[in-house]
Amino acid sequence: MNPEKYPELPLVIGKVSHHSIELSWMNAENKPRNGPPERWTRFSVEQMDPKTHTYSTVYMVQHPSCCKGLEPSTSYGFRLRVTRASGECSLSPVLSVFTTREPFSGKKLHQAVHREDDEELTTVLQSGTVDVDVYDKMGFSPLMVAAQKGFTSLVDILVKHGADINKKDSTGKESLMQACFAGHLDTVKYLRNCGSTCESQDTDGCTPLHWAVDGVHLPVITYMIQDGCEVRGRVFLSLWTPLMRVSAISGNAAVASILLQAGADVNVRDKAGKTPLMVAVLNNHVELVKLLLYGGADHHMKNEYGAGAADMAKAFVRQVT
Structure with missing residues (x-):
């Protein structure tokens, strides 16, 4: 039997997150069931395949359901199938729902730095929900990573959002040392202008000049000496x-x-x-x-x-x- 469209029980959007969508519907029959199961009215939530526009059942439920494991910022289509004991079927209108954007996190912050994405970095920082100095799994802060890569514009954004220029990794190296070793003169100059000191030492006692020397970067070495480094x-x-x-x-x-x-x-x-x-x-x-x-x-x-x-x-x- 072909299902009848537009039943009296449309789907209603509940709570939506970046990985789940809660769906519900008004159910006049939502009461303790009596009699054998074959006499019950059945409800199933069907999800549309965005490529083929075909539907498959994702939940066989009586009560409201929550579709999980979804992708963030993605559109999903759902409909409700109602099957009564008589065999009669009806379908609700298709409900299109967008999952929300993935919440900002330290991982998102570091990803923006690695991609040299000024706009995304600014968006994450302006959310106010992420620590600007959060370490990644290697023990580096976003500012350390940006300095090591020579992303001076990102260094500027991070510093203006409160990044600690004196933050150190587990070996005692801070952002100026990272920039010196990698040979990024513009970043070195920026950090020095922001107050990074050439007297700082890592756990072995090496200064930023030691690290510039190890990296064999003549312009950085010359600048550091002219700037007063011992x-x-x-x-x-x-x-x-x-x-x-x-x-x-x-x-x-x-x-x-x-x-x-x-x-x-x-x-x-x-x-x-x-x-x-x-x-x-x-x-x-x-x-x-x-x-x-x-x-x-x-x-x-x-x-x-x-x-x-x-x-x-x-x-x-x-x-x-």
Whole structure:
């Protein structure tokens, strides 16, 4: 039997969220059922397939129902099928309902940053429901991520919405260090103008200048020094200066040259008594060794074990061969 359209029981929208829609209807027969089940009037909610415009039953119910597991900001079509004991069927008009937008969250905030979406970022922050400094699963705040990626316009939005420029990750790095290591000069300048200090230290005692040196970013290094960052600053555990970091990590002579011209101590000692020259020799940074010697490095100096640069060079050769 073909169902009759437009019964006396239209669907009514109840509570709507981003993943569920509550549907109800006025049911004159909604009372304790008597007699065998085959004598009962049955109600079923049918959902329309948006591609084929066909319907399938999603709920066989007597009482109001809640359709769950839906997508946010999506239109859904529902109708009510009423089947009486006589076999007579009737259908309600199709009810179109939009689920709501997904609630703003820390995840949404970080997604906007990663997509470099200024508009979405502003919308999320203006909602007032999300902490501007919320950490992601890696332990980074949105400002740290934006700084590391060099998204200066997003950094500006975050700071103007109260982001903490001094917020640190689990290793003690803050946004300025992230920008320095990644080499984003515009972001570095912005953060410095906002008050980020070059005296801040991570858990190992490294400063933003140490991180700029590790990243081998000459424009950032030059700017940081011109902006007053201390080239003789030491890591408190190893007593390594930025020049010592060059000798130990990159071996980049151009970076070392900038530091030396800015007044870096070429004969500074670390905790074990090693100089930048000794460390450069141990790491086989040949061009850097030449630059350090030219810059006044004393090759006669000894570490706490009485070994000098020449001894270390001999040891290096033996290890290689």
